[in-house]
Amino acid sequence: MELTNKIAAIPLFNGLPLKQHENLAAIAVQKTFKRGQIIFSEGDEGIGFYIILSGRVKIFKLSAEGKEQIFHIMESEEPFGEATVFAGEHYPASAQALVETKVLLFPRQTFVDLISKNPSLALNMLAFLSSRLRTLASLVEDLSLKEVPGRLAAYLLYLSDRNKGATILELDISKNQLASLLGTIPETLSRIFNRMGKDKLIKTTPRHIHILDHQGIVQLACGRKRLA
Amino acid sequence: MELTNKIAAIPLFNGLPLKQHENLAAIAVQKTFKRGQIIFSEGDEGIGFYIILSGRVKIFKLSAEGKEQIFHIMESEEPFGEATVFAGEHYPASAQALVETKVLLFPRQTFVDLISKNPSLALNMLAFLSSRLRTLASLVEDLSLKEVPGRLAAYLLYLSDRNKGATILELDISKNQLASLLGTIPETLSRIFNRMGKDKLIKTTPRHIHILDHQGIVQLACGRKRLA
DNA sequence: ACTTATGCTTGACTTAAGTCAAGGCGCAAC
DNA sequence: GTTGCGCCTTGACTTAAGTCAAGCATAAGT
Numbered sequence: 001m002e003l004t005n006k007i008a009a010i011p012l013f014n015g016l017p018l019k020q021h022e023n024l025a026a027i028a029v030q031k032t033f034k035r036g037q038i039i040f041s042e043g044d045e046g047i048g049f050y051i052i053l054s055g056r057v058k059i060f061k062l063s064a065e066g067k068e069q070i071f072h073i074m075e076s077e078e079p080f081g082e083a084t085v086f087a088g089e090h091y092p093a094s095a096q097a098l099v100e101t102k103v104l105l106f107p108r109q110t111f112v113d114l115i116s117k118n119p120s121l122a123l124n125m126l127a128f129l130s131s132r133l134r135t136l137a138s139l140v141e142d143l144s145l146k147e148v149p150g151r152l153a154a155y156l157l158y159l160s161d162r163n164k165g166a167t168i169l170e171l172d173i174s175k176n177q178l179a180s181l182l183g184t185i186p187e188t189l190s191r192i193f194n195r196m197g198k199d200k201l202i203k204t205t206p207r208h209i210h211i212l213d214h215q216g217i218v219q220l221a222c223g224r225k226r227l228a
Numbered sequence: 229m230e231l232t233n234k235i236a237a238i239p240l241f242n243g244l245p246l247k248q249h250e251n252l253a254a255i256a257v258q259k260t261f262k263r264g265q266i267i268f269s270e271g272d273e274g275i276g277f278y279i280i281l282s283g284r285v286k287i288f289k290l291s292a293e294g295k296e297q298i299f300h301i302m303e304s305e306e307p308f309g310e311a312t313v314f315a316g317e318h319y320p321a322s323a324q325a326l327v328e329t330k331v332l333l334f335p336r337q338t339f340v341d342l343i344s345k346n347p348s349l350a351l352n353m354l355a356f357l358s359s360r361l362r363t364l365a366s367l368v369e370d371l372s373l374k375e376v377p378g379r380l381a382a383y384l385l386y387l388s389d390r391n392k393g394a395t396i397l398e399l400d401i402s403k404n405q406l407a408s409l410l411g412t413i414p415e416t417l418s419r420i421f422n423r424m425g426k427d428k429l430i431k432t433t434p435r436h437i438h439i440l441d442h443q444g445i446v447q448l449a450c451g452r453k454r455l456a
Numbered sequence: 457a458c459t460t461a462t463g464c465t466t467g468a469c470t471t472a473a474g475t476c477a478a479g480g481c482g483c484a485a486c
Numbered sequence: 487g488t489t490g491c492g493c494c495t496t497g498a499c500t501t502a503a504g505t506c507a508a509g510c511a512t513a514a515g516t
Contacts, residue, residue: 092362185473421465
């Protein structure tokens, strides 16, 4: 059946026996969210966790004054809302569909039952939570120990890596969103793009960023160099 | 045997059959670290994870210029270095004993073997990683969305909560360490203590902090109020 | 007791980044 | 088309927090 095949393709469920893929398909609930729709809000009761089938979702928190910090932007086959399954009653952050998005929802208790009978699923989940922990730790590091130019440089390197070391990068999120992801505001981000251009580290065209001095960007990201 | 009893008392191992406590005791390695000693450094190969038997450990990262961000300060029965067991080859941060500290080291592969045979251990570990994830998310929130006074206020509330709502708090870490934990520097922290005193929110004596206006501190922590 | 650290505070100054306000560009809708 | 609306940029200004430097107090070592 089609759903079972989709589930079999999800990295989190890698290496599970067919039988388990069928069990997962049996408890999963398909949902669709429109562009801009809130999937859950910080503080909502945690009903389960999600896996993206198609589309794009951002996980974020808002400050009292309305400033937004994006934690992750996730795409196909990535899970979110997972921490609430195993600890805590409420979602610690909000999730919003950035485009039309299809997800699978795995209800909390049924998923816990399943996992407690499947050590390899448990190990996959442990690996996933661990790598999520690393991502968050590096976000803390960036926010606390680097200035905005360093964070942007690190993000450009991440993009470049993700595209097999490409030197021409396409921004897949708006610069406003990127500012939120880097823990700053659009005005500051814009000025820093500008300065990086003047320093001949990058060249920006409307929708692309051309990396001119990869080594220089590495140094900026590690705090071994500053913009003029 | 004594070690088995100690292990049985560790929350992470709650609810496991006696047999498993014995298995854990069999693979655990006891180690002792002196005050100030580095347990592992960021980038070191991950040999396993630790549980504190006695003492105190800080988990931190350093910036290129030497600024420190403390992620956690951990005490008896708390695990650390756990993310590396399930994902990644190297420790993402450093660990240092703040006082003479005894730990148990669980070597990576043996622990993974054990966990893959024990769903309830796996679930305990999942719950622990999830709550660690929440802690980190709230650190990100604090760093990115709150100013230093708000972070300090949140920390004071955390201390007060931990002591059953006490209004007289004893600082169990130095103010320098507290500054690192809040993502700032001692000078700034000192000035903010000062301002909170002037606003009659707290009264500080050399080693204690007296909470005068709990409600005011809550508002400060939520960004609904600012210091004069 | 004297000296040396160490931790903490204070003051004067600098700076990164945020706020506020205005304007331009590009795209979609009417 | 042209109108309008996000998205992005720019300039002038403010501000939170960091840097540098000095001073003091407590605790520790000889």
